[in-house]
Amino acid sequence: MKNILFVCSQNRLRSPTAEQIFADHPAIEVSSAGTNHDAENPLTGELVAWADLIFVMERAHRNKLQRHFRSALNGKRVVVLDIPDDYAFMDPQLIALLRARMARHLPPATAAIAM
Numbered sequence: 001m002k003n004i005l006f007v008c009s010q011n012r013l014r015s016p017t018a019e020q021i022f023a024d025h026p027a028i029e030v031s032s033a034g035t036n037h038d039a040e041n042p043l044t045g046e047l048v049a050w051a052d053l054i055f056v057m058e059r060a061h062r063n064k065l066q067r068h069f070r071s072a073l074n075g076k077r078v079v080v081l082d083i084p085d086d087y088a089f090m091d092p093q094l095i096a097l098l099r100a101r102m103a104r105h106l107p108p109a110t111a112a113i114a115m
Contacts, residue, residue, distance in 0.1 A: 002107065005051035006032040007061050011039040013089045014057045018098050020090065027107040035064040048072035053105070057083045079105060 004022070006015040011034030019032035033043040048054070048069045054076060056062045062078050081101045087094035
C-alpha cells in the first residue's frame with residue numbers, strides 16, 4: 001500500500017477534493033495538506049515523511065515543499081499536477097481533471113485485491 005499526499009495552498013479546495021475522490025482506492029492511503037501556515041491542515045515534516053509519493057497542484061507548492069522540508073523529501077518523488085486554483089471543492093471539472101492527471105500514477109485497483 002502506498003501513502004499519497006496531496007498538497008495545495010490552503011487545503012480547502014483542490015487537495016481535499018483529491019483526498020476525497022481517491023480515498024476509496026484499495027491500493028493507496030491518502031492525505032492532504034496546505035503549504036500556507038493558516039491552511040486547514042498545514043503541511044508538516046511528519047506528513048512529508050509519511051508519504052511515499054507527493055502530488056502538488058502548482059510549481060509554487062513544490063518550491064515551498066523543497067524549501068521547508070528538504071531533509072524529509074530525501075528520495076521522494078514530487079509530481080506537479082498543474083491544476084490552478086480555479087475550482088470549488090468537489091467541482092465536477094476539478095474531479096475530472098484530477099482523475100485524468102492521476103491515472104498514470106495510480107496502481108491498478110485490482111492489484112490490491114490480488115494481494
